Amino acid sequence: xxxxxxxGIFLLSVTVQAKVYERCEFARILKNNGMAGYxxxxxxxxxxxxxxxxxxxxxxxxxxSESNSSHYGIFQINSQYGCDDGKTPRAVNACxxxxxxxxxxxxxxxxxxxxxxxxxxxxxxxxxxxx
Ligand SMILES: *[C@@H]1O[C@H](CO)[C@@H](O)[C@H](O)[C@H]1NC(C)=O
Ligand SMILES: *[C@@H]1O[C@H](CO)[C@@H](O)[C@H](O)[C@H]1NC(C)=O
Numbered sequence: 001x002x003x004x005x006x007x008g009i010f011l012l013s014v015t016v017q018a019k020v021y022e023r024c025e026f027a028r029i030l031k032n033n034g035m036a037g038y039x040x041x042x043x044x045x046x047x048x049x050x051x052x053x054x055x056x057x058x059x060x061x062x063x064x065s066e067s068n069s070s071h072y073g074i075f076q077i078n079s080q081y082g083c084d085d086g087k088t089p090r091a092v093n094a095c096x097x098x099x100x101x102x103x104x105x106x107x108x109x110x111x112x113x114x115x116x117x118x119x120x121x122x123x124x125x126x127x128x129x130x131x
Contacts, residue, residue: 023056029111030111038118039115050074053074054076058103061103067080068088069091073099077102077113081120082094085099
């Protein structure tokens with residue numbers, strides 16, 4: 001019981017700290033940053049991609065054991081290619097930033113980075129939301 005309570009408080013504090021964007025607010029920020037049609041990807045697909053990747057949660061991180069890399073932030077940018085987390089083998093760091101910068105409430109840097117990554121076919125997986 002005590003453990004459950006502790007877990008509950010822990011989850012609550014995580015929820016409070018993470019910025020989870022509301023869909024329309026997120027779409028508006030993307031649009032203001034020139035993301036509509038960027039790299040041939042529609043605004044709707046960018047929004048869909050972020051929903052699929054992170055649920056619009058800026059603090060989302062996931063570890064991928066097959067490449068020993070992690071994915072960071074609202075766009076789940078890969079530490080193998082996009083950013084530097086100091087522990088990923090053969091990392092490229094195309095955006096020239098620490099991966100933590102992708103977890104901020106302010107998603108300006110995450111958008112700049114995903115733009116760089118989107119230009120490279122290695123960088124971003126397709127999103128089937130238009131289909
Ligand atoms: C991941 O890390 C493990 C342990 O350090 C290592 O044995 C393995 O070869 C690594 N895999 C890749 C793809 O780098
Ligand atoms: C987010 O950060 C950028 C610079 O990195 C700044 O220009 C912008 O005003 C910030 N936005 C908010 C909402 O604080």
